[in-house]
Amino acid sequence: MTSALMPTYARQPIGFVRGEGVWLYDTEGRRYLDTTAGIAVCGLGHANPVIAEAIADQARTLVHTSNLYQVPLQEKLGEALRAVSGMDLCFFGNSGAEANEAAIKLARLFGHRKNIAEPAIIVMENSFHGRTLATLSATGNAKIQAGFGPLVQGFVRVPHDDIAAIEKAAAENPNIVAILVEPIQGESGVRMPKNGFRYLDDLRAICDRHDWLLMLDEIQTGNGRTGKYFAYQHSHSLPDVVTTAKGLGNGFPIGACLVRAKARDLFGPGMHGTTYGGTPLGSRVALTTIAELQKGPIANAARMGERISHAFRKNLGDLGVTVEGAGLMIGVVLPKPCTELIARAREDGVLLIVSAENRIRLLPPLIINEEEADLLVEKISALVRTFLSEGASA
Numbered sequence: 001m002t003s004a005l006m007p008t009y010a011r012q013p014i015g016f017v018r019g020e021g022v023w024l025y026d027t028e029g030r031r032y033l034d035t036t037a038g039i040a041v042c043g044l045g046h047a048n049p050v051i052a053e054a055i056a057d058q059a060r061t062l063v064h065t066s067n068l069y070q071v072p073l074q075e076k077l078g079e080a081l082r083a084v085s086g087m088d089l090c091f092f093g094n095s096g097a098e099a100n101e102a103a104i105k106l107a108r109l110f111g112h113r114k115n116i117a118e119p120a121i122i123v124m125e126n127s128f129h130g131r132t133l134a135t136l137s138a139t140g141n142a143k144i145q146a147g148f149g150p151l152v153q154g155f156v157r158v159p160h161d162d163i164a165a166i167e168k169a170a171a172e173n174p175n176i177v178a179i180l181v182e183p184i185q186g187e188s189g190v191r192m193p194k195n196g197f198r199y200l201d202d203l204r205a206i207c208d209r210h211d212w213l214l215m216l217d218e219i220q221t222g223n224g225r226t227g228k229y230f231a232y233q234h235s236h237s238l239p240d241v242v243t244t245a246k247g248l249g250n251g252f253p254i255g256a257c258l259v260r261a262k263a264r265d266l267f268g269p270g271m272h273g274t275t276y277g278g279t280p281l282g283s284r285v286a287l288t289t290i291a292e293l294q295k296g297p298i299a300n301a302a303r304m305g306e307r308i309s310h311a312f313r314k315n316l317g318d319l320g321v322t323v324e325g326a327g328l329m330i331g332v333v334l335p336k337p338c339t340e341l342i343a344r345a346r347e348d349g350v351l352l353i354v355s356a357e358n359r360i361r362l363l364p365p366l367i368i369n370e371e372e373a374d375l376l377v378e379k380i381s382a383l384v385r386t387f388l389s390e391g392a393s394a
């Protein structure tokens with residue numbers, strides 16, 4: 001029987017029917033260690049009982065009322081995010097791309113307020129910001145843009161992690177009003193700036209000097225993934241705009257755009273909106289997720305991240321394998337393309353992502369324990385060692 005689905009994904013020949021913590025169970029009842037967490041989404045693990053109860057209880061109470069009315073749970077969620085972020089105000093949507101759309105609109109408004117008729121946003125090579133037209137235009141990946149022109153205007157692309165390139169763009173283009181950047185690039189395979197999070201302090205200084213907005217895409221790095229609630233909390237700087245989604249609902253779709261300082265008072269009534277953003281149900285789930293993340297999983301992500309990264313360096317360093325990232329956002333970079341490891345790992349009961357052909361991108365649930373972390377390292381190290389030794393003999 002042919003599938004009724006548009007073939008937008010080259011799906012692996014496997015499907016899951018049940019999950020528990022870091023484990024997924026397929027239709028045959030086979031168990032897999034999930035190092036993907038649904039692509040950095042299920043930080044609290046699959047079928048987390050506290051989240052399940054929040055969903056069920058709220059579904060029995062009130063699911064949706066619209067943003068025509070006050071939504072008390074959305075107000076509470078805004079306060080919770082303000083407390084964990086140091087930001088001031090929130091707008092809620094349903095995905096990462098929507099959160100970034102809000103940020104892009106804010107940057108343009110900010111520009112127009114300064115009488116810049118065609119405001120431009122600096123974006124990076126190898127970045128990923130989503131699949132809507134504006135966010136794919138911001139994305140630094142030709143494959144994602146191919147076939148969808150004309151792209152949305154108003155983006156200036158520079159190499160990632162290159163302060164001089166930004167200064168050069170500033171000198172050449174008086175229309176720049178903002179920088180949109182991932183603290184650690186995710187989709188392109190966990191690319192960490194060479195000075196780590198000090199990069200964000202450098203970007204903050206540039207934005208202050210030029211009166212630009214610093215807009216951080218923390219859709220993947222946020223919600224505890226790097227061992228702090230937001231990745232910028234490893235730096236000494238606050239952004240003007242932060243977007244997040246993925247881990248915010250542990251699998252329930254919700255995204256947020258957070259603002260402060262120069263970006264705080266740009267949107268007024270009627271200037272932005274969405275039917276579903278911040279429903280009572282979504283807000284309740286995200287509130288519960290934030291509370292649960294702070295009870296241990298974020299600290300655990302820092303600890304287990306160290307343990308896993310250290311072990312990979314020790315096990316595979318002699319083979320030219322390097323490790324980058326922070327917390328449980330770990331890139332294991334091989335000296336040759338390794339997409340075939342996805343299938344081999346799956347046969348060995350491990351789900352993993354390979355990005356940019358040679359980068360194993362590990363994003364396990366933040367609740368992974370020592371035993372599971374060690375199993376992950378042991379299995380992947382063995383696969384990588386065999387794989388690289390084959391290359392040597394060929």
Ligand SMILES: *Cc1c(COP(=O)(O)O)cnc(C)c1O
Nearest residue numbers: 095096097128129130186219220
């Ligand atoms: C996943 C992701 C997005 C897009 O989020 P969606 O929910 O898929 O729209 C944007 N930016 C980054 C950094 C992401 O990882």
